[in-house]
Amino acid sequence: PAQNKHDIAAIAKLFDMRADFVHAHPYGSGHINDTYCAYYDQAGQRIRYIHQRLSTEAFKKPIELMENVQRVTEHALNELLKSGDKEARRRTLTCIPSVEGTPHAIDADGNCWRTYPFIERARTYDTIESEAQAMEAARAFGEFQKLTATLPGKPLHETIPGFHNTKQRFQHLEDAIAADTHGRAAEVQKEIEWFMARKDEASIVVDLLESGELPLRVTHNDTKLNNVMLDDVTGEGVCVIDLDTTMPGSAIYDFGDMVRTATSPVAEDEEDTSKITMRMFMFEALVKGYLSSAKEFLTDKEVSLLAFSGKLLTMECGSRFLTDYLKGDVYFKVHKDRHNLIRTRSQMALAESIEAQMPEMEALVAKYR
Template sequence: MSSNKGHDIKSICRNFQISGDYISAAPYGSGHINDTFEVIINQGGLKVRYILQRINHNIFKNPAALMENVDRVTTHIQKKLSASGEATRRTLSLIRAADGKSYAKDPAGNFWRTYIFVEHTKSYNIIETIEQAFQAAKAFGDFQKHLVDLPGGRLNETIPDFHNTPKRFEAFEKALAADICSRAKSAEKEIKFAIRKKEMAATLLRLCGEGKIPERITHNDTKLNNVLLDEKTGEAVCVIDLDTVMPGLALYDFGDLVRTSTSPAAEDEKDLSQVQMQMHMFEALARGYLDASGEFLTKTEVEYLPFSGKLITFEIGLRFLTDYLSGDTYFKIHREGHNLDRCRTQFKLVESIEAQEDEMQELIKNI
């Protein structure tokens, strides 16, 4: 019996419409939420690779609804790309389960899915060049563009209120009031910073409520390692990790790109002098994103691109601070005060963005 992480992968593969003979499977990638495996199948003497994933139902409470989203989104994009001859390379392609569903369940109640392996691509955890920033932003802009006309009604919310910054602030206030670990004193500076910024938390949701920016379909995890780049040309090929694709604001995706791609410092860097928003990286992101999305974004959405980076960075910093005050119950930590260090890097990046916001705004106007 072939097994990985306690799972009988060979048996699980029989639940999918995969022809050929099973050869092997091994853990794949650097993801921390789902269990991902590279599966090799012998098809007529050719070794063909697939990606098999167990969906973490502790994080995603309704895997069937999640997979309905993934199925609708990937099918729609494939139809749009069918004439290109690269539909299964330019977007993820699901392999159907034996019963025709987009997923299969094992006897233990785990939910599994299988994708065609996108060959001759690489992913990177850290942006190394301006071109990578441009390509990543363009890929996410293209992804949003392909989905502006998705038929069939609103997608399911796989994690409700994921980017609802006012609700994140309410959670912070509750954690501060409870202070169950008596940590508030050690985070006094960060707490004061968060309270000073409270007013901006509702900005984007207010604009949406006023009809000035529309709800769209967004990816909600726009890191570089969620874009596959061609291993020879470096061109963006395919956006991956679609578990958080759901209704949202386009600015959430761009804002998280700014947060994750413009500072050279690690997310938990203790030397805050290393944390800064690099204008050349912001410009590459803006040019790449608008190259793909400029034709469908509203004037207000474009205007708020610089602000979105500040807001999402603040929101993530607030979540780190909330978790620190609550006893580190959500984000994994590897040292004492780890979440507070993460909070400090995010808040320092917020300050760096604020200091350059006028210049960022001017840059956007001139693209």
Template structure:
């Protein structure tokens, strides 16, 4: 019944607010996102085929300032459109196209204070949940590398933080220390090994932030959620044509995007694997991603960024593990769990990856530096 009420509300009120082209046909749920509610909206036109748009209800409990959010996205996509057009590409296909409301706004706020936005649908392309076809991981690396390259001259300091301190590893460590000290669930005594693992790597947490503050590495536009399913892949070529889900686009470091890609994509096992003997970083997948990413972004990176690119994989994996362990100590209040000790299992998997990366760091650095032209 709830879905029917929502659908009625969308078709009766929300759809009519946007500059959609044609006669409304129908609406259907779209994708597997966990944050926003997403729909495909179909419109009939007289002399050309029907057209689809993407309509999203923004989750304002997480993305608390939709105006700031949409201004970020507008600025970045306008910049990308200009660069794509200069290169002779198709901006309607290679970046998100915001469809404004009929009164020229970036989003619509309905009578229930819910906020909606719309994009042009990118046809003949697919979002994959896993690298089920050969070359997809490499092509995703190229797509995120190209995203970095095209935005390398964007004034990152003009962007707002849509989620405060999202990749601030120092702040994540402070939250961890607080969780250990308060020990509100009485769980700290059973995870001393994991707690000591994190504490032994405290100094790693501040390296990137210190370099940004000292201006030894540039502040860059970063996507901050560089999973495979945030890229539209062309159905014919399997090339990554468009980076989507720009909600977490913020000022940051290239390390955030590269490091998290390796954490998630080069792992041999699921994020919550309980058999740690199955968990390691696949050096071949690491090499594949490095080659794809640097084939596009390489010319825009500084030597210092090259030197720490491999380290960033370890740092972002450590940060994620810290977040899982912190949530476990606090009573599993942030990440959804599906079994007892789920967040602890996730933390242990990340820490096993960190340890494995430390063993392979020399090899990882050699792979990265072999591509350095600076």
């Protein structure tokens, strides 16, 4: 087993655990934070907790981030308990407070940590294996949005400003083309034209949010299958996790990113674009699952944009890969020559596949609404 990079016994002392630390090991396959599973003894019973060191590289304001997580999870638990849900405590993350009563703790090296009870009898999957999983994950993200729709008080902190501001993302692409710091623009003229031809479409949701025609909600912003715990026995989507990017946004973004990440049969950096296609049966599973929990609160305008949302998020992601390629690969880690260009082309292929199937996708949304 992998070695602990951090002294977890010392981390345990920073939190109000009310149990004795036994041991811990690195856990899960997350790419952002350092996650540990820790065993505790509580009156003779062995119980598990998750300790996570937040990536300060990815998150510049960890305390604001944890304030968001605390507010959202506390509200979700209250709502679940109010509804009489017997499994309420498995259906949301809950923050174990530090000895100082905050949802985070800072260790001797200045690292920011948080602690959650371990969600037992459920697990996450790195790749989607079935339509049932896609449906359950989409349903769980809809439930999450439903729970947070009633969050009282001021808006959440925008922990990553402009995260889904597609208009701004396209502006950054244009800036990178104009600067052409690595002399790569000439070689990618075709790709540049592709994105510029879709510039107006890319700003639709941003404009509707600005004009108030689309509501600003609490959104998750990282709606991948590996951020939903599925029950070991029933396969049910029990709990949405990884709330680092939870902030104000549009429901369209969360659903669109599910379409982008769940409907293609191949990885995001597939070179053979002929293998990239939006699989309708997966889209159907997502629509069915998502609308089963979300249709009661979504507005007509939001529902009318669900089919388009996949294309929007795929274009957004593609534009970010192309921008990074032009800037000399400064943001996304690259593992081979032209990796960001390969990723750009794969997103373009997926967006084109969505474009070609739009009428059928619209029909499916109408069927389940």
